[in-house]
Amino acid sequence: MAATRRLANTVAVITISHPPVNALSSSVRHALVKEFGEASRDPKVEAIVLNGSGRKFSAGADIREFGTSAIKTVSLEDINSTIEASQKPVVAAIEGIALGGGLELALACHYRVADIQAKVGLPEVLIGILPAAGGTQRLPRLIGVPAALDVIVRGRHIPASEALKLGIVDEVVQGNALDAAIQLARKVIGYPLNKKRLSTVRISSDSNLEDFLDTAVEKAKKQFRGAKAPLACIEAVRASVHLSYHQGLEKERQLFFSLWATGQPQAQQYAFFSEREAGKWTHSSGARWDTEEAKPIRTAAVIGLGTMGRGIVISLSKAKIPVIAIEQDAQQLEVGKKAVNSLLEREAEKLKQQGSVPSSNLGSVHFTLDFGELQDVDLVIEAVYENMELKKEIFRKLSSVCKPDAFLCTNTSGLNVDEIASVTHRPNQVIGTHFFSPANIMRLLEVVRGQQTSLTAIATAMNLGKKLGKVAVLVGNCPLFVGNRMLGPYLEQASYLLEEGYYPEEVDQAMEEFGFAMGPFRMMDLAGLDVGWRSRTEKGLTGAKVPQGTPARQRLGSRYSPLADILCESGRFGQKTGRGWYQYEKPGGRTGKPDPWVKDFLQKYRKTHQIKQQPSNPEQIVERCAFALANEGFRILEDGIASCPEDIDVIYNNGYGWPKYRGGPMYYASSVGLPKVLDTLEKYYKANPDVPSMKPAFLLKKLAALGGPPIKEWRTQVGKPVNKL
Numbered sequence: 001m002a003a004t005r006r007l008a009n010t011v012a013v014i015t016i017s018h019p020p021v022n023a024l025s026s027s028v029r030h031a032l033v034k035e036f037g038e039a040s041r042d043p044k045v046e047a048i049v050l051n052g053s054g055r056k057f058s059a060g061a062d063i064r065e066f067g068t069s070a071i072k073t074v075s076l077e078d079i080n081s082t083i084e085a086s087q088k089p090v091v092a093a094i095e096g097i098a099l100g101g102g103l104e105l106a107l108a109c110h111y112r113v114a115d116i117q118a119k120v121g122l123p124e125v126l127i128g129i130l131p132a133a134g135g136t137q138r139l140p141r142l143i144g145v146p147a148a149l150d151v152i153v154r155g156r157h158i159p160a161s162e163a164l165k166l167g168i169v170d171e172v173v174q175g176n177a178l179d180a181a182i183q184l185a186r187k188v189i190g191y192p193l194n195k196k197r198l199s200t201v202r203i204s205s206d207s208n209l210e211d212f213l214d215t216a217v218e219k220a221k222k223q224f225r226g227a228k229a230p231l232a233c234i235e236a237v238r239a240s241v242h243l244s245y246h247q248g249l250e251k252e253r254q255l256f257f258s259l260w261a262t263g264q265p266q267a268q269q270y271a272f273f274s275e276r277e278a279g280k281w282t283h284s285s286g287a288r289w290d291t292e293e294a295k296p297i298r299t300a301a302v303i304g305l306g307t308m309g310r311g312i313v314i315s316l317s318k319a320k321i322p323v324i325a326i327e328q329d330a331q332q333l334e335v336g337k338k339a340v341n342s343l344l345e346r347e348a349e350k351l352k353q354q355g356s357v358p359s360s361n362l363g364s365v366h367f368t369l370d371f372g373e374l375q376d377v378d379l380v381i382e383a384v385y386e387n388m389e390l391k392k393e394i395f396r397k398l399s400s401v402c403k404p405d406a407f408l409c410t411n412t413s414g415l416n417v418d419e420i421a422s423v424t425h426r427p428n429q430v431i432g433t434h435f436f437s438p439a440n441i442m443r444l445l446e447v448v449r450g451q452q453t454s455l456t457a458i459a460t461a462m463n464l465g466k467k468l469g470k471v472a473v474l475v476g477n478c479p480l481f482v483g484n485r486m487l488g489p490y491l492e493q494a495s496y497l498l499e500e501g502y503y504p505e506e507v508d509q510a511m512e513e514f515g516f517a518m519g520p521f522r523m524m525d526l527a528g529l530d531v532g533w534r535s536r537t538e539k540g541l542t543g544a545k546v547p548q549g550t551p552a553r554q555r556l557g558s559r560y561s562p563l564a565d566i567l568c569e570s571g572r573f574g575q576k577t578g579r580g581w582y583q584y585e586k587p588g589g590r591t592g593k594p595d596p597w598v599k600d601f602l603q604k605y606r607k608t609h610q611i612k613q614q615p616s617n618p619e620q621i622v623e624r625c626a627f628a629l630a631n632e633g634f635r636i637l638e639d640g641i642a643s644c645p646e647d648i649d650v651i652y653n654n655g656y657g658w659p660k661y662r663g664g665p666m667y668y669a670s671s672v673g674l675p676k677v678l679d680t681l682e683k684y685y686k687a688n689p690d691v692p693s694m695k696p697a698f699l700l701k702k703l704a705a706l707g708g709p710p711i712k713e714w715r716t717q718v719g720k721p722v723n724k725l
């Protein structure tokens with residue numbers, strides 16, 4: 001049964017029952033109509049309470065129904081209108097979650113009681129739509145336009161205590177929200193309900209409100225670059241100010257359909273489900289997320305307190321895992337300790353504001369220089385800088401100090417996990433955990449499986465990722481893994497574009513208008529140009545190891561751009577030195593301005609090398625950079641380094657600033673059309689046979705020959721996996 005009804009004296013309790021999250025599917029909506037109708041007609045019933053089974057009110061509309069005929073049967077807003085118009089008081093008992101349509105349903109009730117652990121919100125914007133069951137009209141009428149706009153446009157999950165302050169709920173209880181709701185329902189029998197019907201409330205407008213809404217539009221355009229849903233949300237809320245409730249509803253409905261027509265909701269909903277699928281890893285042996293048991297991680301250690309290590313310590317502490325933090329000398333330990341403690345203070349402050357007690361919600365952090373203290377920890381994460389010899393030295397030590405069943409993780413961004421594991425006595429317990437900077441904020445975790453990594457180690461690392469609130473994606477072991485490997489051809493194209501006549505700010509602007517959080521040159525300046533330079537020097541691509549007589553723009557017979565090397569040779573490492581592809585106000589400065597030095601340097605460089613200049617075409621910038629990414633993604637699938645295109649997209653959406661409303665590079669390729677992607681790459685490669693990264697991948701050709709099947713069918717075409725996963 002999708003909803004059940006029982007009688008508690010004169011109060012009917014209607015319980016939504018659709019595990020795991022009580023999504024308001026067509027069958028639930030039908031059941032609600034039936035149960036609510038019967039309760040309303042039953043003369044023994046004087047009040048009605050609405051709750052959800054499994055201590056969850058509801059996660060809202062069933063997202064899988066969007067775009068299907070099921071969504072057209074029984075509209076949620078019709079149910080909401082019926083509830084609001086009820087002559088008997090209706091109380092929502094909110095436990096766990098009331099999100100999206102779930103909160104819209106609760107807003108139609110006359111009263112709302114929430115359990116202290118509950119979270120409420122209207123997160124539709126995060127899946128590319130707007131609250132379209134009256135939410136954009138009722139919430140501003142309840143809590144005012146500014147507060148409602150913040151809730152709707154940011155889509156955040158609001159803790160019950162804050163919801164009470166905002167006025168979204170009437171009561172928050174420590175104990176049983178259902179009992180409290182029944183009590184309240186009994187108490188209000190016979191009270192007038194008119195003021196409790198939000199659709200009847202009028203919002204008074206003034207010029208300040210108009211200015212506020214106009215500013216919100218400008219802010220949203222900058223903040224959400226290219227995403228349509230936040231702007232539609234603001235338009236809908238604006239309608240609540242100017243229009244009657246019913247006209248506002250009509251506007252909400254129109255905005256919903258116009259958003260749907262942009263294709264952004266489909267991409268964001270694909271991204272939503274892909275994230276959930278990433279947790280359901282499978283292994284070529286047949287083992288899966290639901291057959292392998294993760295070991296509990298009660299204590300952990302982090303080696304190295306640089307930027308990455310600090311973020312990882314905070315992540316573990318926020319997941320209530322006590323951490324031992326190690327540095328190599330007293331001075332570095334002191335610096336790291338200060339930085340970690342200041343971040344922890346900020347976290348504690350946030351917890352206090354949410355009404356939580358920091359000491360019981362943050363794991364303790366103990367700082368030491370002594371590896372001997374690691375003998376009892378369940379898991380260690382090494383986070384020193386990218387140097388194979390240093391990492392091996394640390395893993396040798398860990399192997400002899402840590403208890404035999406402790407897991408040893410390396411936070412490498414691309415080094416060989418097998419080589420690191422080879423110096424230990426327990427390569428089966430060694431696994432890559434590639435965090436993204438800042439590790440306490442970024443959601444992505446690449447879990448890198450080595451040849452000998454055990455299934456238990458995989459299950460444990462994936463589970464730890466979830467516990468840290470991250471999206472963990474299992475990938476195979478190859479140089480640079482998935483995300484950074486794809487970055488290679490992308491950055492290569494960006495550099496070639498500079499050689500051919502563009503400037504860093506033009507390439508960045510095109511990619512940022514496409515929706516990237518940051519264009520390639522801003523990204524390199526932020527990360528530090530010296531990182532790639534060091535790696536290229538080690539590989540003999542630049543510096544003293546390059547054989548005499550090698551042409552400046554060629555390595556091993558392929559095209560090579562030395563631009564970044566030349567910048568580094570001039571001491572331009574990016575933000576940290578105050579100069580890179582841009583100039584900054586000071587070393588460590590954040591605001592980059594186009595640099596006349598770079599312009600002059602590029603002009604001279606092009607002249608020296610007599611490079612043919614391309615006419616300016618921002619579309620070409622996007623095509624070359626985005627298709628280079630996707631092409632490498634196809635190769636990664638062929639190699640068995642990622643198990644499906646969805647995983648690659650999850651990595652790009654959560655770790656590399658790819659715009660979620662474009663789904664990810666593989667989804668984007670699919671939506672542009674694989675034959676077109678293939679054709680563009682083929683033309684480019686024919687004209688530039690010295691750029692092997694743009695040679696169309698075999699899998700791309702195979703899928704394009706099939707006419708570009710939907711992305712969910714690609715998996716079957718990948719062929720026999722190379723068993724890297």
Ligand SMILES: CC/C=C\C/C=C/C(=O)SCCNC(=O)CCNC(=O)[C@H](O)C(C)(C)COP(=O)(O)OP(=O)(O)OC[C@H]1O[C@@H](n2cnc3c(N)ncnc32)[C@H](O)[C@@H]1OP(=O)(O)O
Pocket residue numbers: 020021023059060061062063064071076097099100101102123124127130131132133273276277
């Ligand atoms: C025409 C009417 C138009 C508009 C009106 C209303 C619109 C809406 O309500 S849109 C939906 C708004 N709600 C959300 O965006 C919430 C989305 N869900 C979540 O944020 C999370 O799932 C959660 C906080 C509810 C639970 O998180 P967690 O405990 O970590 O579990 P999972 O995320 O793994 O989810 C478990 C399971 O449930 C599926 N699921 C979650 N929400 C929905 C949903 N709204 N519709 C359909 N399915 C949902 C999720 O995919 C997982 O299932 P699978 O493992 O099979 O994928």
